[in-house]
Amino acid sequence: MNTAPGEEPVAIGGRLDSATLLGAYRHGAFPMPAGSAAEIEANHFLYEDAVAAGTTVVLDSPLPDPYALTWWSPDPRPVIPYGRLAKSRTLMQKLRNRLPWTTTANESFGQVLAECRRDRTPVWLTEELCECMAELHKLGWAHSVEVWEGDELVGGAIGVGIGRVFAMETCFHRRTDASKVALLDLEHRLAGTGVTLLDVEWDSKASQRLGAGPVPRNEFLATLAHSSDPVLVAGGVEEARRLGFLPRPEVAP
DSSP, rough: OOOOOTOEEEEEEOOSHHHHHHHHTTTEEEEEESHHHHHHHHHHHHHHHHHHTTTHHHHOOOSGGGGEEEEEEOOOOEEEEEOOHHHHOHHHHHTTTTTOOEESSSSSSHHHHHHHHTTTTOSSSOOOHHHHHHHHTTTTSSSEEEEEEEEEEEEEEEEETTTTTTEEEEEESTTTHHHHHHHHHHHHTTSSSOEEEEEEOOOOOOHHTTOOOOOOHHHHHHHHHHHBBBBBOOSSEGGGGGGGOOOOOOOOO
């Protein structure tokens, strides 16, 4: 796990089900299940001191080893203000040059999730977490955006929307820039929902290139606490090339 020096989970253990996962999102936390015995052992090595110091809470857990599940709420939190997702010149040019892709939303959630999981290491998208995400999708909290080349799924993104915050969980591409197109499409489909922050959860060079910057955790949590309603993502089939001509989406007052 690529974490900054001194960064540690807010909790370990607990259970991984859809109700617990939704409750965690509502309070600004997200899970990182360990995908192997080696990762569990690494969690012991990395976080036992934080547990001993009381900065990381140990939750009651049905798991054989609570270190198999960690919960995170970084401070500061890397976020992208809604409407400020980065648009590179080359991507905009590519979109305008009659790119033959179409996009949809919530049409193939399971397929996008499976593609996001495929060939990833470490394996944080465990079967249990995927089952929870699928349940949140059925309940209207988790959403997918799909990018199609004909009938072939070439890119996509998964996220969870709560009130003014949309957490961009994971994405994938099978064609260059298809994941970026999925994220841009998602941003435009969130128009009028009241979302003001796109949460990228982890700070990284990739998230910074997307336009993410740090905000203090207390400010992030204050925005999250403003509303706990699910976010409705606009559906329909759209041409991806339209994204090269649309103005930046505006934040609703």
